[in-house]
Amino acid sequence: MISRRALLKSGAGAVATTLAAPAIAQAPKKISFLTWNIIDQEPMIRGWITRFVKDRPGVEVEWLDKKGPEIPVFYQTQLVAGTPPDVINTQGALGLEYAAQGALLDLTPRLKAETSVSSRFNADYLSNWAYEGNNYMLPFYITKTLLFYNKPMFQTAGLSGPPRSFDAIIDAAQRMTSGEASGFLTLNFDWLYWPLYAMNGVDLLSKDLTHPTFNTPTAIEVTDRLAKATEAGAINKISWTGRWVEPNGAFAAGNVGMLHAHSPAYFFFKGQGKWVTPETLGVAHAPGGFATPNSHGLGISKASKNADLAWDFLKFVTNEGAQELGVNRKLVTGNTAVDAKNLADLEKSDPLVYSILKTQLEHTDKMVGNWRLGNDSKVKEAFWPELQNVLLGRKDAKSALADAERKVTRELKRG
Amino acid sequence: MLLPFYWVLKTAVTNENIYAYPPRLLPESPHLFNFVDVWYFIPFPRYLFNSLIVSVLVVASNVIFNAMAAYALTKSFPGKHAMLLVFLSCMLIPFQATIIPAYLITSKLGLLNSYLGLAFPLLSTIVCIFVFKAAFEAVPQSLVDAARIDGLNEWRIILRVLMPLSKAAIATNVVLAFIWSWNAFLWPLIITREPTMQTLPLGLARFLSYMEDTTGALYAFAAMVLAPSIFVFLMAQKEFIRGLTSGATKG
Amino acid sequence: MIPKIGRRGAWWRKKRTRELAIVACFLLPSLAIFFLYRVLPLGWNLLLSVQYWSPLKPPRWAGLDHYQEMLLYDDVFWQSLKNTLIFIGASPIAIALALGIALLLNSDLKSAAVYRSIVFLSYPLMTVAVGIIWRWMYDERGGIINFALRESGVVAKPIPFLQSFEWALPSVIVAEVWQVLGFYMIIILTGLQSIPQHLYEAASIDGAPHWAQFGRITLPMLRPSLFLCAVVGILNSFTSFDLVYIMTNGGPGHATELLITYIYKSGFGQTKFDYAAALTVVQFILLLALTYLANRAAGGNAGSLERQ
Numbered sequence: 001m002i003s004r005r006a007l008l009k010s011g012a013g014a015v016a017t018t019l020a021a022p023a024i025a026q027a028p029k030k031i032s033f034l035t036w037n038i039i040d041q042e043p044m045i046r047g048w049i050t051r052f053v054k055d056r057p058g059v060e061v062e063w064l065d066k067k068g069p070e071i072p073v074f075y076q077t078q079l080v081a082g083t084p085p086d087v088i089n090t091q092g093a094l095g096l097e098y099a100a101q102g103a104l105l106d107l108t109p110r111l112k113a114e115t116s117v118s119s120r121f122n123a124d125y126l127s128n129w130a131y132e133g134n135n136y137m138l139p140f141y142i143t144k145t146l147l148f149y150n151k152p153m154f155q156t157a158g159l160s161g162p163p164r165s166f167d168a169i170i171d172a173a174q175r176m177t178s179g180e181a182s183g184f185l186t187l188n189f190d191w192l193y194w195p196l197y198a199m200n201g202v203d204l205l206s207k208d209l210t211h212p213t214f215n216t217p218t219a220i221e222v223t224d225r226l227a228k229a230t231e232a233g234a235i236n237k238i239s240w241t242g243r244w245v246e247p248n249g250a251f252a253a254g255n256v257g258m259l260h261a262h263s264p265a266y267f268f269f270k271g272q273g274k275w276v277t278p279e280t281l282g283v284a285h286a287p288g289g290f291a292t293p294n295s296h297g298l299g300i301s302k303a304s305k306n307a308d309l310a311w312d313f314l315k316f317v318t319n320e321g322a323q324e325l326g327v328n329r330k331l332v333t334g335n336t337a338v339d340a341k342n343l344a345d346l347e348k349s350d351p352l353v354y355s356i357l358k359t360q361l362e363h364t365d366k367m368v369g370n371w372r373l374g375n376d377s378k379v380k381e382a383f384w385p386e387l388q389n390v391l392l393g394r395k396d397a398k399s400a401l402a403d404a405e406r407k408v409t410r411e412l413k414r415g
Numbered sequence: 416m417l418l419p420f421y422w423v424l425k426t427a428v429t430n431e432n433i434y435a436y437p438p439r440l441l442p443e444s445p446h447l448f449n450f451v452d453v454w455y456f457i458p459f460p461r462y463l464f465n466s467l468i469v470s471v472l473v474v475a476s477n478v479i480f481n482a483m484a485a486y487a488l489t490k491s492f493p494g495k496h497a498m499l500l501v502f503l504s505c506m507l508i509p510f511q512a513t514i515i516p517a518y519l520i521t522s523k524l525g526l527l528n529s530y531l532g533l534a535f536p537l538l539s540t541i542v543c544i545f546v547f548k549a550a551f552e553a554v555p556q557s558l559v560d561a562a563r564i565d566g567l568n569e570w571r572i573i574l575r576v577l578m579p580l581s582k583a584a585i586a587t588n589v590v591l592a593f594i595w596s597w598n599a600f601l602w603p604l605i606i607t608r609e610p611t612m613q614t615l616p617l618g619l620a621r622f623l624s625y626m627e628d629t630t631g632a633l634y635a636f637a638a639m640v641l642a643p644s645i646f647v648f649l650m651a652q653k654e655f656i657r658g659l660t661s662g663a664t665k666g
Numbered sequence: 667m668i669p670k671i672g673r674r675g676a677w678w679r680k681k682r683t684r685e686l687a688i689v690a691c692f693l694l695p696s697l698a699i700f701f702l703y704r705v706l707p708l709g710w711n712l713l714l715s716v717q718y719w720s721p722l723k724p725p726r727w728a729g730l731d732h733y734q735e736m737l738l739y740d741d742v743f744w745q746s747l748k749n750t751l752i753f754i755g756a757s758p759i760a761i762a763l764a765l766g767i768a769l770l771l772n773s774d775l776k777s778a779a780v781y782r783s784i785v786f787l788s789y790p791l792m793t794v795a796v797g798i799i800w801r802w803m804y805d806e807r808g809g810i811i812n813f814a815l816r817e818s819g820v821v822a823k824p825i826p827f828l829q830s831f832e833w834a835l836p837s838v839i840v841a842e843v844w845q846v847l848g849f850y851m852i853i854i855l856t857g858l859q860s861i862p863q864h865l866y867e868a869a870s871i872d873g874a875p876h877w878a879q880f881g882r883i884t885l886p887m888l889r890p891s892l893f894l895c896a897v898v899g900i901l902n903s904f905t906s907f908d909l910v911y912i913m914t915n916g917g918p919g920h921a922t923e924l925l926i927t928y929i930y931k932s933g934f935g936q937t938k939f940d941y942a943a944a945l946t947v948v949q950f951i952l953l954l955a956l957t958y959l960a961n962r963a964a965g966g967n968a969g970s971l972e973r974q
Contacts, residue, residue: 032608062608064608066604069911070604072934072935073514073601073604073605073934074604074605076515076721076933076934076937077514077515077518077605079721079722080515080518080519080721081518081519081522097937101720101721101722101723101937102722102723103721103722237826237829238829240918241826241829241917241918242829243915246805249807250807253807302722375936375937377935377936377937378936378938381931381935381936385742385919385920388917388918388919389919392831392918392919394831394919410739417784417787418803418810419788419796419799419800419803419844420787420788476695479695480695480696480699481696483691483692483693483695483696484692484693484695484696484697486692487688487689487690487692487693488693490685490689492685492686492689498693501700502700503897503957503961504950504954504957505700505704505705506897506901506957507900507901507950507953507954507957508704508707508708508946508950509904509905509907509926509929509946509949511904511907511926511929511930511933512707512711512929512933512942512943512946513703513704513707513708513710513711515710515939516706516707516710516711517703517707520702520703520706535699535702535703536699536702536703538695538699539695539696539699539700541700542894542897542898544696545890545894546853546856546894548890549856549857549860549890549891549894550856550860552890553860553861553862553887554860555862569688569692580860581860583855583856583859583860584856584860586856587852587853587856590852591849591852594789594790597790598790598792598793600792600794600908616792616794640792640795641790641791641792641795644790645783645787645790648783648786648790649783
C-alpha cells in the first residue's frame with residue numbers, strides 16, 4: 001500500500017511538471033466535468049459541451065453529475081485512485097478542504113496572467129475560495145443568506161417592517177408567536193446561522209484562524225437568548241434540528257414569521273407554499289447586512305492531465321455558460337457583467353425574484369461564516385453539536401461554549 | 416405493516432406534496448404520469464438491463480459458490496474452527512469502511528465500469544453460506560452415506576442429494592442475493608463512470624428533482640425498484656412450504 | 667464411513683488428502699472474494715489506523731494516537747458506541763417477534779403465503795426509500811403518525827420523533843425492525859422447513875404437548891438459524907447505515923449516531939480517513955466479541971447441529 005502511494009505521489013508530481021509544457025494535441029483529449037446536483041439542466045450543459053468542442057477538434061468532454069451527499073465519496077475515491085475528474089463543482093467550504101488537501105490546482109498564476117478573467121468576477125465572491133492567499137476556484141453560481149418574512153403575519157403583529165437589529169429579531173419573533181405559529185426560523189447547515197452572531201460582534205476565530213474567539217460573554221448572552229427564545233417557541237425548534245426540507249416546509253406552511261436562509265430556499269418554499277406572492281413575501285437583509293455565503297465553485301483537479309484544456313473549459317463555462325445558467329435557474333453567477341444584464345431583465349419580468357437576487361450582490365463585504373479553513377468540516381463538527389445542545393435546552397451556554405472552545409482548539413492545533 | 420406501502424403507492428400516483436398538512440388518506444387526482452415520466456426521461460430500459468445482468472450474475476454465482484463453501488464447511492478438517500471464525504469475522508466488516516481499498520483492488524483487476532466489476536464483491540455472501548450449511552446439516556447423514564456407497568462423487572452428492580433437499584435454502588439464497596445486488600447503490604455509484612453502465616437505483620436517482628423531492632416521482636422510483644425483488648420473492652415463495660423432507664427419510 | 671477392505675493406512679490417507687483437496691477447492695472461490703473485499707480492506711484499515719494519512723499526502727507513523735484520541739477525548743465515540751449497543755440490543759426482541767410470525771405462517775395455506783409476502787415486503791425496499799418514508803411518517807406536521815395520534819386524542823401536541831433527543835433512537839430502531847423483520851422471518855422459515863416432520867409425529871404419539879415440542883424439538887433444531895439471525899442483528903448496526911443517514915444523519919446532536927455513521931462521516935465528511943480506520947478496527951473488535959458471545963450461546967461451532 002505504501003509503495004502504491006509513493007507511486008501515486010511521484011505520478012502526480014510528474015504530471016504537474018508536464019503541465020508547464022505546452023500541450024500538443026495528438027490523441028483525442030478528454031476532460032471530465034463533475035457537477036453538483038444540476039441534472040435538471042442537462043440540455044443546457046450538453047449545449048455547452050457541444051459548443052465547446054465545436055471549436056476544438058479532437059476534444060471530448062465527459063459530464064458527470066452527482067448529488068451532494070454522493071460527491072465526497074465519489075471524488076475522494078477517485079482522488080486516491082488517481083483519476084479525479086478534471087473540472088469539479090463543489091458547494092460551500094468543500095472546495096477549500098480539497099484545496100487544503102492538495103487536490104486542486106492553484107489558479108492564482110493563471111488569474112494573474114489573464115486579468116480579463118479575474119476581473120469578470122465579483123471580487124468578494126471570488127475570494128470565497130482563497131486558501132492561504134491562493135485562489136483555487138472560480139464562481140459557478142453564488143448565494144448567500146437573507147431574511148424572508150411573512151408580511152401578513154408582520155401586519156397582524158403590528159410590526160412595520162423587517163427587524164433592523166438582533167434585539168428587533170427576538171422581539172418581532174416573540175410578538176408573532178402564538179399557538180402553532182412561531183416567529184423566526186433559520187437554516188443551520190454550513191454556518192448559515194452565523195450572521196446572528198456576527199451582528200452581535202462575535203467572530204468564530206481570530207483573523208489568522210489559529211484560535212477560537214467565540215467564548216466571550218457577549219456570545220454566551222446571545223446563545224442564551226436564542227435558547228430561551230427557542231424554548232418559548234419564538235424561534236422555531238426546527239431551526240436547530242432541521243436540514244433543508246423541514247425548515248423550508250415549515251415556512252411554506254405559512255405560520256412562521258421570518259426565515260433566514262439563502263436564496264435557493266425561495267424556489268423550494270414557493271413551490272410548497274400557496275401563500276407566497278409578491279405582496280405577501282417580504283425580502284430583506286439580515287440586520288447589519290451580514291450573510292453567510294453558500295456558493296458553488298468550479299476548480300481543476302491537480303492530477304488533471306489536461307489542465308490547460310480544463311482551464312479553457314472553466315473560462316467558457318463562467319462566461320458563455322454563465323448567461324444561460326443565470327437565466328435558466330434564476331440565480332446569480334458571480335460574473336458581474338452577466339449578472340447585471342440578467343438582473344435588469346428580471347426586474348421587469350419577475351420583480352420578486354429580482355428583489356431576492358439583488359440582495360445576493362449587496363453587502364458582499366459583510367460576508368461571514370466563510371472562514372478559509374482547510375478543515376472546515378472538522379471545526380464545524382467540533383462547534384455545532386455543542387451549540388445545538390444549548391439551543392435545544394440540554395446544556396447551559398457557558399459550559400457548552402467552553403467545551404466547544406476546547407474542541408475547536410484541538411482541531412485547529414491538529415491542522 | 417403495510418401502511419408505509421400504501422402511502423408509497425398513494426403518493427406515487429399523485430403529484431401532491433407529501434408534507435402537506437393534514438395528510439390526505441386518499442389520493443387526489445391520481446394519475447400514472449410519474450411512472451411514464453420515469454420510463455422516458457432516463458434510459459430506463461438500459462438501466463433495467465444492466466441491473467438484470469448484474470443480478471443474474473450475482474445470484475448464479477452465489478448459489479454455486481455458497482453451496483460449495485457450505486458443503487466444505489460441513490466436513491471436518493483441520494482448521495475448520497478457524498475457517499468458520501474467518502468467515503464469521505468477514506461478515507463484520509462494513510462496506511463503508513472498505514470503499515477505497517475495494518475500488519483500488521477492482522481497478523487493479525481491470526474491472527472498473529464493467530458488469531463483472533459491479534457484481535464482484537457480491538459474488539459470494541457469508542450469510543447465505545451459513546444458510547446452506549444449516550440446510551445441508553439437517554439432511555440426515557444416512558442419505559449422504561447411501562449416496563456415497565452408490566459411488567457418487569462429491570459434486571453429484573451435492574447436486575443430487577443435498578440440493579434437492581435444500582430447496583428452501585436455495586430459495587433464500589436466490590431471494591437475498593437478488594435483493595442485495597438489485598438494491599446496491601453505493602458500490603455502483605463509485606465503480607461506474609459511464610452513464611450507460613449504471614444500474615437502476617443509480618439511474619433512477621438521477622431522475623429525482625434537484626431539490627430534495629417531496630412529490631410522487633420519488634415514490635414511483637421506489638416502487639419501480641422494489642417490484643422485481645417482490646416478484647422474485649413471490650416466485651420463490653412456495654419453497655418455504657414444508658413437506659419435502661419427510662418423504663425421503665421414510666422411504 | 668466404512669472404508670473398503672484393503673491397505674487401510676495408505677488408502678485412507680489418500681482418500682483423506684483427496685477430501686481435503688476438495689474442501690480446499692470448494693472453499694476457494696468464496697474465500698477469494700472475501701479475501702479481496704473484506705480481509706484486504708480490513709488490513710488496509712488496520713494499517714491506516716496507526717498512521718496519519720490523507721489522500722495525496724504521504725503517510726506518517728502515528729502509533730496509537732488515534733486510539734488514544736478516540737478512547738480518551740472523543741465523547742462522540744462513546745455516544746455512538748452506546749447507541750450501537752442499544753441498536754443491537756433491540757434485535758433479540760425483533761428475532762423473537764419474527765420467530766412468532768414464522769411459526770404462525772409456516773403452513774402451505776394460501777393465506778399464509780399472502781401474509782408471508784406482506785411481512786417480507788419491507789425487506790427488498792431500498793433502505794434509502796425506507797428512510798425517506800419513515801422520516802416523512804414521523805414528521806411533526808405532515809406525518810401520518812402524529813396525525814393519527816392527534817386525531818385520536820392521544821396527544822395534544824405533535825411528538826417530535828426524529829428531532830427529540832429521547833425519541834430519535836427508538837424511532838429509528840422501529841423503522842429498522844420494520845424493515846428487517848421479513849429477513850429474520852425468511853431465515854427462520856428456511857430453518858423450520860428443514861426440521862424433519864417425523865420428529866414431531868413421534869413426539870405427538872408420545873403425547874408431548876405443543877409447548878414441549880417447541881422447546882425440545884423446534885428451538886434446538888433452529889439453533890443455526892437463530893444464531894444466523896443473531897449475527898445479522900449484530901450486523902444491522904451497520905447495514906442500516908442508509909436508514910440512519912437519511913432519517914436523522916446521526917442527530918439530533920449525535921443521539922442517533924452509530925459507529926458506522928461516525929466512521930463514514932469521519933472518512934468522507936471530515937476527510938479523517940486514518941481516524942475512521944481506527945474506528946473501524948474498534949468496531950470490528952466489538953462486533954467480533956459480540957459474535958463470539960452469540961456463538962457460545964448457540965452452542966459453539968456457529969450453532970451447527972451435531973449429526974443425530
